[in-house]
Amino acid sequence: MAKLRVPSIQHLARNWYDSPKKIEDEFVKLVMNPPSFNYNALNDVARDSLLFKVPEEQIAKGIREKEKRKRVQKILLEVVPLLHGYFSNIQYDFVNDVTPSFYPIGRDLRIPFRSVFIYGIGGQIYLPWFMFWKQNPLDEKQLSLFVTLVREMLRQDPELDTAKFEILDFSVNNSNGCRQLKVIDTADIQTFNSNETNEMLAIFAEGFERAEDRLKEVDIPSKRKGDEIIVDIGQYRLWDK
Template sequence: MAELRVPTLQHLARNWRMNSQMIAKALVRLAENPPLFNYNPLYGAVRDLLILGVPYEQVEAGIRKIKREKVRNNLLSILPLVRDHFSGLHPDFFQVVERRYYPVGRGLMVPFEPPMIYGIGGQLYFPWFSFWRSNPLADERLSLFVTLVEEVLLQDPDLETAKFEILDFSAADSKSPRELRIIDARDVPRLSEERKTKMLDIFAEGYLKAVEDLAGRRSPSSKDQPDNRPDPDQPSFPF
């Protein structure tokens, strides 16, 4: 039987729909067609470039060792943008932030794990990486994500002054190359408490419907399963 994992905050926002039934369908589809890779090598590349001072050519060579061509090319399309953004920065410190959980409702605790924070000249920076090629967070979904993240950050006095930026590495269309768009979270409208609560209630209801739907299905035998692997650029949970 397909397994539905609890989404991260970013994936909660990405998979939010106008009603719970649409959310359930999206989550079931995702559970039945999980992604076959994640972007973890790029987080390692950021640390190598930003903190350890590893030459770019060496970092690139490491990515080129990935065997699957589609995965390798996807990562290599992002790596130069990562290099250009962090080029010339010399952090005074760098650290990983421990995982936190946001209570969505109905017993659903959604994980939130910032990839890193770093400080330069007394200013704390919190970059959030969005590696989706298409359909990045926008409009109300983006507001939902930023609103929730801000609540989590404000719970920690060590992080409440951090400069929160979203690094969006998407492309304008399927034929265009990726570009880096930097979104200052201060420019993103926040949701009202009423609207946020309503959106979270809808998501929690959709998630529980998806769990029930998957529990009621029988897993087909391997010979009956279609050989259609999911596109890694589609909404996914990067575990």
């Protein structure tokens, strides 16, 4: 049996559609064709660049030594200069981890929320959120849903209620085909009201639960039988096309 796991609010938004059937189909497709890597190593790059000011060359060397797949190396290394350049120049007052929290959206379905870290400068707390997709797949409605949910989570934490929530988008610039860093101030993103949000989450929960039910009837390929497949949506469509 394949088990679905949604690792972040970002990926809930990424997999939200107007139709529960579309959501169901996307999750089933994901289980049957799971991706083979994620961008988790870049979270460590950000932390090392900010907290320890590790040189870019040392970071790149570490990636080459630990990641032997050349294509994955290339994908990670093309982000490193942008990520390192941004965080290595920040003079912070503090850097803290964020305690994970959960957003309930349906029956036995809670979406975990956890930023990689927060940092403070001159009394202002910053909460960066990374989008490492080569092609940012979020449309306007999905982005608004993501920001709406994160803001609701932040309001539940007195320490983060006034945090400056920024999206660091490392996707490709279509004009030159290269990645670039775009810092998005989410204060400029329109959000949904509570009724709209609840309706959208109900659609997602229905689609997700339908996918779970459908996958109970799926014949897992023989090489996977006997194993539980944990599908991490954080790895969804990360390959460059």
